[in-house]
Amino acid sequence: MAEQAERKIPQHVAIIMDGNGRWAKKRGLPRTMGHAQGAKVVEQILEDADHMGIKYLTVYAFSTENWSRPDSEVKALMNLLRTYMKTSLAKCAKNNVRIRVIGDRTKLDDDLQKAIANLEENTKSNTGIGFQIAINYGARDEMRRAVTRLCEKAKEGTLDPRDITEETISDSLDTAGIPDPDLLIRTCGEERLSNFLMWQLSYSELYFTDCAWPDFTKQELEKAVDAYNHRERRYGGLIQ
Numbered sequence: 086m087a088e089q090a091e092r093k094i095p096q097h098v099a100i101i102m103d104g105n106g107r108w109a110k111k112r113g114l115p116r117t118m119g120h121a122q123g124a125k126v127v128e129q130i131l132e133d134a135d136h137m138g139i140k141y142l143t144v145y146a147f148s149t150e151n152w153s154r155p156d157s158e159v160k161a162l163m164n165l166l167r168t169y170m171k172t173s174l175a176k177c178a179k180n181n182v183r184i185r186v187i188g189d190r191t192k193l194d195d196d197l198q199k200a201i202a203n204l205e206e207n208t209k210s211n212t213g214i215g216f217q218i219a220i221n222y223g224a225r226d227e228m229r230r231a232v233t234r235l236c237e238k239a240k241e242g243t244l245d246p247r248d249i250t251e252e253t254i255s256d257s258l259d260t261a262g263i264p265d266p267d268l269l270i271r272t273c274g275e276e277r278l279s280n281f282l283m284w285q286l287s288y289s290e291l292y293f294t295d296c297a298w299p300d301f302t303k304q305e306l307e308k309a310v311d312a313y314n315h316r317e318r319r320y321g322g323l324i325q
């Protein structure tokens with residue numbers, strides 16, 4: 086393991102938190118218990134990431150495809166998110182965390198939308214770690230929404246389509262203003278993006294681990310950061 090002092094810390098880490106269901110099944114528990122344990126782990130990892138010096142953490146909590154799960158599981162996941170949004174303000178204040186929810190929140194229950202808006206508003210001036218939570222998020226849907234907005238501006242006459250740059254597109258996504266992830270972690274053995282941050286991950290380093298999300302610890306995060314330290318980022322250029 087690299088020494089703390091010489092370890093390069095990624096500025097932005099994105100995580101596909103996978104394996105809650107399998108973790109629970111292995112223990113003879115209902116899948117929702119895996120989600121409950123997973124929710125506890127996110128809070129701990131947010132603190133650990135902050136202590137390690139990571140500036141932005143983005144987690145995939147609920148995808149646009151996850152609505153296809155049984156109603157009872159969707160409800161349990163929404164309730165965990167609801168609880169988080171309604172109870173974490175004091176902790177965010179104490180730890181100086183700035184929250185942003187990415188994804189199409191208009192499809193969420195009204196009270197959840199209000200709780201999200203409230204938490205974002207009350208943490209927006211915090212200067213510590215930026216914590217992005219992806220809810221009803223899909224990269225294709227995010228791009229679709231961005232294209233609609235840009236077309237509306239073009240139609241209004243406030244944007245010339247010939248002036249659209251890559252930056253214009255980045256600035257139209259839910260992650261506007263946030264640097265692209267340096268490192269993507271996916272847990273529990275799957276090696277795919279599942280519609281997560283497809284634009285933003287173009288040049289991120291990808292790290293896959295067999296560890297299920299509810300078993301993820303600071304040590305696992307450090308292992309991922311160590312692996313990142315052994316990567317050579319070339320961005321299409323040549324090594325110096």
Ligand code: IPE
Pocket residue numbers: 102103104105106107108146147148151162273
């Ligand atoms: C990740 O765990 C959490 C969500 C997708 C909401 P899963 O629920 O996908 O767990 P597995 O993949 O079925 O084990």
Ligand code: IPE
Pocket residue numbers: 101102103104145146147148151275277279
């Ligand atoms: C991706 O995990 C979504 C989240 C972690 C929220 P899934 O478990 O839904 O992805 P697939 O179905 O295995 O691709």
Ligand code: MG
Pocket residue numbers: 103104105
């Ligand atoms: Mg899964």
